[in-house]
Amino acid sequence: MEGANLRILTRTGIIVALTLILQSLRLWIPMPPQFSFAFIGVLVNACLITAVLAVDLRAGIVTACVTPFFAYIEGMLPFLPFVVPVALGNCVYVLLAWLGRKHCLLGFSVAALGKAATLFLGFYILFAAVAFPPAMRHTLLFIMSWPQVVTGLGGAAVGFFVCRSLARSHII
DSSP states (O other): OOHHHHHHHHHHHHHHHHHHHHHTHHHHSOOOHHHHHHHHHHHHHHHHHHHHHHTOHHHHHHHHHHHHHHHHHTTSSSSGGGHHHHHHHHHHHHHHHHHTGGGHHHHHHHHHHHHHHHHHHHHHHHHHHSOOOHHHHHHHHHHTSHHHHHHHHHHHHHHHHHHHHHHHTTOO
């Protein structure tokens, strides 16, 4: 394996591992659900942005697809079919952040809006196809709407800051 490919693979592995550790904090640290959602959401989105900016688009896509599967294993996504719209929303976030990375605030805002729209639409379609209790539908559709924009923007800000700090330290 060439040095550059090994570096990409290693960085991707480190970011995926860090993301999974941060995502699982809710299992170790007791937090109210609303705080947990916001805090963990920002951290995971920061890792997605860091993967895109510090490594490449493929690293972001891998991280975007792995995290919802582990959220299901941890019990944070109560049904396996929920993995698909979450992975798709994460991939949209990563792709739009990659495309808009040179435009910072505008690019990351579009990425956060795209993720929220994809999540809301994905869950809306899923709920139209499969019967779920109304309270669960309403709660999840709310969580997959504007709060995703907030955590997406927060994660982009943290990820951008992390990448700038790593670049200044000549780590990336």
